[in-house]
Amino acid sequence: MTDALPYDTHRLCELAGEIIVNVRELSALGWTPATSSNFSRRLDDRHAAITVSGRDKGKLREADIMVVDFDGRAVGSDHRPSAETLLHTQLYRRFPGIGCVLHTHSQVQTVASRLYAGAGHVHLEGYELLKAFSGNTTHETELDLPVLPNTQDMPSLAAQVDALLDRGDMWGYLIDGHGLYAWGRDMADARRHLEAFEFLLGCELELRKLGCA
Numbered sequence: 001m002t003d004a005l006p007y008d009t010h011r012l013c014e015l016a017g018e019i020i021v022n023v024r025e026l027s028a029l030g031w032t033p034a035t036s037s038n039f040s041r042r043l044d045d046r047h048a049a050i051t052v053s054g055r056d057k058g059k060l061r062e063a064d065i066m067v068v069d070f071d072g073r074a075v076g077s078d079h080r081p082s083a084e085t086l087l088h089t090q091l092y093r094r095f096p097g098i099g100c101v102l103h104t105h106s107q108v109q110t111v112a113s114r115l116y117a118g119a120g121h122v123h124l125e126g127y128e129l130l131k132a133f134s135g136n137t138t139h140e141t142e143l144d145l146p147v148l149p150n151t152q153d154m155p156s157l158a159a160q161v162d163a164l165l166d167r168g169d170m171w172g173y174l175i176d177g178h179g180l181y182a183w184g185r186d187m188a189d190a191r192r193h194l195e196a197f198e199f200l201l202g203c204e205l206e207l208r209k210l211g212c213a
């Protein structure tokens with residue numbers, strides 16, 4: 001810990017390294033086109049490490065990761081944090097067990113968000129991969145992935161997410177025409193949830209193409 005900064009800089013370096021490695025892999029899958037997407041890790045009980053706004057997520061370096069407090073304000077940096085910072089910090093503030101938030105813009109996520117915006121959710125049932133979500137021990141379960149309307153008004157979007165979180169266990173949501181948010185207790189957990197949503201949404205789209213859903 002330095003005198004000047006109110007967080008552990010060594011821990012920040014560790015988390016930045018982890019974000020960089022994981023986000024490069026997600027980018028290589030085509031899930032972060034055109035500088036889209038944002039990623040964060042809980043740093044401590046007041047701060048998160050998050051991607052700087054507008055950076056090419058496929059080419060992240062340590063300088064592309066900065067610190068914000070849970071009100072979304074930059075701490076110890078002149079950079080602008082992700083435009084969607086509030087959607088990350090609201091989760092860290094409310095749930096001490098959440099340690100990682102991942103947001104991507106894959107084609108599958110975006111097409112699914114458009115198709116299911118009217119229904120307000122994607123119903124996922126009968127898939128073995130539902131066991132990938134923390135707490136699920138059987139495929140005999142179901143999950144409604146919410147789809148929220150897109151807006152540039154982040155406080156309004158965060159308020160809608162907050163209302164959904166009141167309902168209980170939730171590991172992600174879609175934003176119409178935009179992409180997917182997923183989270184977990186650490187990077188591995190959040191990434192498993194993100195990948196499971198991507199796979200399950202892909203299955204639902206495929207079933208629709210085949211006229212089965």
Ligand SMILES: CSCCC(=O)C(=O)COP(=O)(O)O
Nearest residue numbers: 036037038053054055082083
């Ligand atoms: C060019 S993508 C539009 C903004 C967006 O949806 C996104 O995920 C990236 O925003 P950021 O400010 O985090 O770079």
Ligand SMILES: [Zn+2]
Nearest residue numbers: 036037178179
């Ligand atoms: Zn986005």
